[in-house]
Amino acid sequence: MFEALQYFSISWVSPELMFLTALGTFLGIYVGAIPGLSVTMAVSILISFTFSWDVNSALCLMVGVYMGGVYGGSRTAILLNIPGAPSAIATALDGYPLAQQGKAGEAIGLSTVMSVIGGFVGIIVLAVAAPHVSDFALTFQPRDYLLLGLLGILLVGSLSGGNMAKGLFAGAFGILIGTVGLDPLTAEERFTYGVVELWSGINPIAVMIGLFGITEALSQLHHMDKVAVKQRIDRLIPKWGDVKKYLPLSLRSSAIGVGVGSLPGVGGDIAALMAYDQAKRSTKNPEVEFGKGAKEGLVAPESANNAAVGGAYIPMLTLGIPGDAVTAVFIGALFIHGLNPGPMLMIERPEMFWFTVGNLTLANIFVLIFGLTGIRLFSKIVECPKGILIPVIFLLSIVGAYSINNSIADVWWMLGFGMLGYFFKMYGVPVGPIILGVILSRLIDDNWRRAIMSERGDLSNFFINMISSPLSATLLLAIILILLSQTPIWKKVFKPKNT
Amino acid sequence: MKKTIMTSFVALALSASAWADFPTKDIQGIIQWGAGGSTDTVMRSVTPHVEKELGKSIVLSNRTGGVGVIAMRYVESRRADGYTLLMGAENPQMYKVLGLADVDYNDMVPINLLARGIPMFVANNDAPYNTMSEMVEYAKANPGSVKVGSTGTGGLTSIVLAMLESQVSIELTNIPYDGDGPALTALQGGAIDIMPAVLGAAIEHVRAGRMKVIGLVDTASHPVLPGVAPITDEFPGFKDYLPWGPFFGVFVKKGTPDAAVDTLVNAFNKGAQHPEFVELMENRGFIIMNASGKEAEDFLSSYRSVSSWVVHEAGFSKHSPEEYGIPKP
Numbered sequence: 001m002f003e004a005l006q007y008f009s010i011s012w013v014s015p016e017l018m019f020l021t022a023l024g025t026f027l028g029i030y031v032g033a034i035p036g037l038s039v040t041m042a043v044s045i046l047i048s049f050t051f052s053w054d055v056n057s058a059l060c061l062m063v064g065v066y067m068g069g070v071y072g073g074s075r076t077a078i079l080l081n082i083p084g085a086p087s088a089i090a091t092a093l094d095g096y097p098l099a100q101q102g103k104a105g106e107a108i109g110l111s112t113v114m115s116v117i118g119g120f121v122g123i124i125v126l127a128v129a130a131p132h133v134s135d136f137a138l139t140f141q142p143r144d145y146l147l148l149g150l151l152g153i154l155l156v157g158s159l160s161g162g163n164m165a166k167g168l169f170a171g172a173f174g175i176l177i178g179t180v181g182l183d184p185l186t187a188e189e190r191f192t193y194g195v196v197e198l199w200s201g202i203n204p205i206a207v208m209i210g211l212f213g214i215t216e217a218l219s220q221l222h223h224m225d226k227v228a229v230k231q232r233i234d235r236l237i238p239k240w241g242d243v244k245k246y247l248p249l250s251l252r253s254s255a256i257g258v259g260v261g262s263l264p265g266v267g268g269d270i271a272a273l274m275a276y277d278q279a280k281r282s283t284k285n286p287e288v289e290f291g292k293g294a295k296e297g298l299v300a301p302e303s304a305n306n307a308a309v310g311g312a313y314i315p316m317l318t319l320g321i322p323g324d325a326v327t328a329v330f331i332g333a334l335f336i337h338g339l340n341p342g343p344m345l346m347i348e349r350p351e352m353f354w355f356t357v358g359n360l361t362l363a364n365i366f367v368l369i370f371g372l373t374g375i376r377l378f379s380k381i382v383e384c385p386k387g388i389l390i391p392v393i394f395l396l397s398i399v400g401a402y403s404i405n406n407s408i409a410d411v412w413w414m415l416g417f418g419m420l421g422y423f424f425k426m427y428g429v430p431v432g433p434i435i436l437g438v439i440l441s442r443l444i445d446d447n448w449r450r451a452i453m454s455e456r457g458d459l460s461n462f463f464i465n466m467i468s469s470p471l472s473a474t475l476l477l478a479i480i481l482i483l484l485s486q487t488p489i490w491k492k493v494f495k496p497k498n499t
Numbered sequence: 500m501k502k503t504i505m506t507s508f509v510a511l512a513l514s515a516s517a518w519a520d521f522p523t524k525d526i527q528g529i530i531q532w533g534a535g536g537s538t539d540t541v542m543r544s545v546t547p548h549v550e551k552e553l554g555k556s557i558v559l560s561n562r563t564g565g566v567g568v569i570a571m572r573y574v575e576s577r578r579a580d581g582y583t584l585l586m587g588a589e590n591p592q593m594y595k596v597l598g599l600a601d602v603d604y605n606d607m608v609p610i611n612l613l614a615r616g617i618p619m620f621v622a623n624n625d626a627p628y629n630t631m632s633e634m635v636e637y638a639k640a641n642p643g644s645v646k647v648g649s650t651g652t653g654g655l656t657s658i659v660l661a662m663l664e665s666q667v668s669i670e671l672t673n674i675p676y677d678g679d680g681p682a683l684t685a686l687q688g689g690a691i692d693i694m695p696a697v698l699g700a701a702i703e704h705v706r707a708g709r710m711k712v713i714g715l716v717d718t719a720s721h722p723v724l725p726g727v728a729p730i731t732d733e734f735p736g737f738k739d740y741l742p743w744g745p746f747f748g749v750f751v752k753k754g755t756p757d758a759a760v761d762t763l764v765n766a767f768n769k770g771a772q773h774p775e776f777v778e779l780m781e782n783r784g785f786i787i788m789n790a791s792g793k794e795a796e797d798f799l800s801s802y803r804s805v806s807s808w809v810v811h812e813a814g815f816s817k818h819s820p821e822e823y824g825i826p827k828p
Contacts, residue, residue: 040534041534041561043534044534044539044543044561047543048543048546048547048559051543051544051547052547138684138687138688139688139689140688141688141689141690142674142685142690181564182566184675184677185675186675187566187597187599187653196568196569196572197569199564199566199568199569200563200564200569201564264681264684265681265684315684319687319704319709320703320704321680321683321684322680325533325534328534328536328680329534332534332536332539332540332543335540335544335779335783336540336543336544336779338775338778338779338782340703340782341703342702342703342704342706342707343703343704343706343707343709344703344706344707347707405561405562405563405564406560406562407562446677450674450675450676450690453672453673453674454646454672454674454690456643456672
């Protein structure tokens, strides 16, 4: 125990390591805020940059960037409706309306505090239960990933803003976009029309930047004469009462975040969307409607995506299996620094585990400090005259789309989807389900086929195993309950008792 | 006429002197695969040593997608001046027979083949077999019940499986994954039973006792796996294909001036000998090659012949190797 504490505090007692963590967190917040500049890319550039450094210094900087970056994605989501990363999509849904009501400062303040709470939940689970969680995560079969994807698809209901038919259309359209490219299982071309640039598919981040950033900028052109809302900057740090009020929701969302984050191959983006959905279902009487600036809609995804950071570290530190793209790069970094990331790491180098836990804790504290300073300045961005703001959004979107893969094709996709999104919006088709479909398409497609291949094409076996496995049965039950709860009969039977 | 000769001489002299101090600016390194993958890790760990030799930076970027075709096309679209390097793995050698592209590494200039890996068969700990022959017996008794993880057509797993199927006739159920990382994870969770994987990717899991090795696809046993016999002991027919394994290499476009190629070859040769890099690769179970010139070209041709024909005879090629003049091994 004493040794663990000693390792935990390595980065706390060294001024150099503390400074590097702070620097990393600061950089991460800004890298994360710029759409297209991903944390994954930033961390892998840092591998080369810190090559000759001591391993602890290198890790401090990279952990800071990771923690700060996941949080930073919410900044542009709230201020400009451009999520800095897919994990901040759900944040934009209610964060941007809040900013439009002059509450940008309050929204950033609240999202900061909730991110930090989520971050701590993730770290605590990592420190206390890592081996158990990772063993559980490994038991997920292709069939369970399929059910998880289907659970995600139910989110269309939450994102379609009242018009289910249009929402379903948008979701299906998103899934179609997600299937473009070489079939990941057989390498056959799908919807590529012989164009090599389409082999790797349409980048979901390009779609996201277009549908959110450009669509919003184009719609703003209709309101050029409207004066920007004056931002209220008197209350930036959320009231204690507010924090207390949202704490149960934040903890529930964080639990979703850690759980989904610890699954190999599923990350903070899906965690945040599922947490948003959960918040919408469980909040009985929100002060403001979801999608129009409900604070619950900000609390849930922001807690979940930062909790997913701790979650992603769980399989990585215990088994050498990455929980998401960023931890995959971390594995590479450990390897380059002469460590052997794998299941033996915990046994042979226990100090690495506690050092990382301590370091994440430190980075999370820096998120709180850097997150709550400078809000005043940021909320002024929304007050900018439209003539300046709209070109800036365009520029940011183009730079962002280009930097995903240094490819001009992504810029065209981004602009194309931006225009498409504009027309969709004019005709009342919600854009949220499109990006949901793009994100979930691969998860559902791959795992449905893997699951049915494992049963050698036998559908009856497929369903028998689904019911006989406790995990699959639970997921299936969750899907059925959510579907049933939306039917009129259910509402008639259960609703009156609640009120 | 005289004038043209004069100008061409001057141009030649100028260009010769220009290439003598190659590189005069930063070099771009295009990594075929994503951040955090094995190609990415290998390239990022050798590059700093090479930069020291060159005296200029190598700016690395990942251009992923299309089984590596996109990165290759990009490098081919740049000028042949040695300032754009392709850093990739073995996949392009299968492009032609799989109908993915009309170019492969034989149409480029190899700067350095850094290292190669050894494939092996790993199995879930609960599997009722411990060697390849036992697995084959089991699969014959229970057709289709052994689930094998694969990483897509033309990947290491498909070629090793094709080699196996050329020796024995068994029915396995193939479950494709995005890469060996996700597949090895699925193996530990029991979603698949066996999987051919490169030694380096699975060794840490084996050491921790989370999966077992049932066959080493090489002609000799390996120091990190004492007691595991090479597959040729059980299936001598494998000798025709081995040694075979995935590799990592650095390439430039054909037509790059010799002076630039020489400088790069020297720099990479020295960089790849750096003790830190050697130790790193050996820890991961890779065999250092550090090959260039004729040696590299021979290895590339042999790899292409073996893999193309194995895949063609297994029946999943789009074009016959003969169409491209790829000789039978």
